[in-house]
Amino acid sequence: MAIFEKSQQAKTYVDPTYPMKASIENTQIVQGHTEYIIKVQNGWTKHGTIWNVYKRYNDFVQLNKEFKRQHVILTLPPKKYIGNLNQKFVTERQAALQIYLNSILSHHTLSMSAPIRKFLDIPNSVDSIKHFEDSALQHISMVLRSDNQYSLGELVPSIGWRANKQYYAVNKISDTGGKEGGGGGGGGGKRGGRGDGGEKYILSWTQ
Structure with missing residues (x-):
C-alpha cells in the first residue's frame, strides 16, 4: 500500500x-x-x-x-x-x-x-500494466486475423525488462487445401483444412 x-x-x-x-x-x-x-x-x-x-x-x-x-x-x-x-x-x-x-x-x-x-x-502501475496487457492482446488478435497467416499462441511471461512490452508465441498457419499427402513434410499433416505449419515465432508488442 x-x-x-x-x-x-x-x-x-x-x-x-x-x-x-x-x-x-x-x-x-x-x-x-x-x-x-x-x-x-x-x-x-x-x-x-x-x-x-x-x-x-x-x-x-x-x-x-x-x-x-x-x-x-x-x-x-x-x-x-x-x-x-x-x-x-x-x-x-x-x-x-x-x-x-x-x-x-x-x-x-x-x-x-x-x-x-x-x-x-x-x-497506477499495476492498473496501467494490466490495461496494456489487455489492449495488446486485443490489437494483436485483430492484426493476425486480418493477415490470416498466423495464429496467436500463449503469452510468453517475463522475457523482457520493460513494463509496457509484451511477448507472444505465434504459429505459422499451413494451408493443406485438401491435398492428399504428397511430398514435403507436414509430418502427418492435416487434410482439407488449415493447421499448424510447424513454424513458431515470438511477437513483441510495445506501447
Whole structure:
C-alpha cells in the first residue's frame, strides 16, 4: 500500500524514464513482523512525486523471485527464523535491504522493469500494466486475423525488462487445401483444412 506525502490529482502520472529513489526511512513492528517504511521519489528534483510504501521481508523475497524468473541474480540478505525482531539485527537487515534496493534502482534496465514498479507501488502501475496487457492482446488478435497467416499462441511471461512490452508465441498457419499427402513434410499433416505449419515465432508488442 502506498501513502502519498502530498495531495494528488485524480490520477498521478509517473514518467517511467525518470530516475527512482527509494530509501528505507524507518521500521516498525506490526503483528509480530518487522515492517520497513520506504520513501520513494520519482524525478530529479524536490518537486518530484514522493510517497511511502510499507514492506515486510517476505515482500523482498517475492521481488527477488520475480527477478530470478528473468535470470537476474541479486544478493538478498538471508532469512532468519530466531531473533529476527532483535533491534541490532533489524538495523543490519535494513542496511542490507537498502543495498539491495540500490542495486536495482541504479541499474537502468532493472529500475524500469515491472517487478520493481509493482513493488514500489508506483502510481497506477499495476492498473496501467494490466490495461496494456489487455489492449495488446486485443490489437494483436485483430492484426493476425486480418493477415490470416498466423495464429496467436500463449503469452510468453517475463522475457523482457520493460513494463509496457509484451511477448507472444505465434504459429505459422499451413494451408493443406485438401491435398492428399504428397511430398514435403507436414509430418502427418492435416487434410482439407488449415493447421499448424510447424513454424513458431515470438511477437513483441510495445506501447
